[in-house]
Amino acid sequence: MAKTILLGGTHRPLKGYVSKMILFKLKCDGDHEFEGWFRDGATFDRQSARGQVSCPQCGSSTVDKAPMAPRPLRTLDTSSVEPTPPRVEEVRRALQVLRRHVETNCENVGSQFAAEARAIHNGTSKTRGIYGDSTPEESRALAEDGIDFQTIPWVPPSDA
Numbered sequence: 001m002a003k004t005i006l007l008g009g010t011h012r013p014l015k016g017y018v019s020k021m022i023l024f025k026l027k028c029d030g031d032h033e034f035e036g037w038f039r040d041g042a043t044f045d046r047q048s049a050r051g052q053v054s055c056p057q058c059g060s061s062t063v064d065k066a067p068m069a070p071r072p073l074r075t076l077d078t079s080s081v082e083p084t085p086p087r088v089e090e091v092r093r094a095l096q097v098l099r100r101h102v103e104t105n106c107e108n109v110g111s112q113f114a115a116e117a118r119a120i121h122n123g124t125s126k127t128r129g130i131y132g133d134s135t136p137e138e139s140r141a142l143a144e145d146g147i148d149f150q151t152i153p154w155v156p157p158s159d160a
């Protein structure tokens with residue numbers, strides 16, 4: 001079971017952003033070595049071809065990757081221990097906290113979610129956080145209209 005949520009007012013969307021960057025050793029035509037973060041080798045080649053990569057020491061944009069294997073970001077971690085994935089129980093507890101937060105701060109509009117979300121988006125209803133149920137069709141229509149909402153698993157509340 002899942003609930004659809006529109007966070008209004010001062011709430012920020014619950015979006016996570018994971019960036020994957022690779023560190024490249026670079027070298028200009030003046031033999032200066034420096035480092036740069038790029039999504040991948042192709043991104044470096046593209047930016048370099050446009051003259052967007054320049055040496056911090058002499059400003060030359062004739063820059064090449066130094067002969068060295070690119071280092072993926074995660075090898076820069078100081079700890080050699082891989083982070084353990086969160087356990088099911090931790091995820092469930094986090095979702096319970098999220099559910100309580102939503103129930104406290106958002107208005108339950110039930111099956112009227114899609115209509116109310118659109119009304120808020122159009123400015124014909126008061127800006128606020130709401131939650132409720134929406135069909136896959138309604139969710140798709142909201143997304144197509146650029147309305148920013150989230151769908152979260154709706155776990156049973158904690159016993160505490």
Ligand SMILES: [Zn+2]
Pocket residue numbers: 028029030031032055056057058059060
């Ligand atoms: Zn240089």
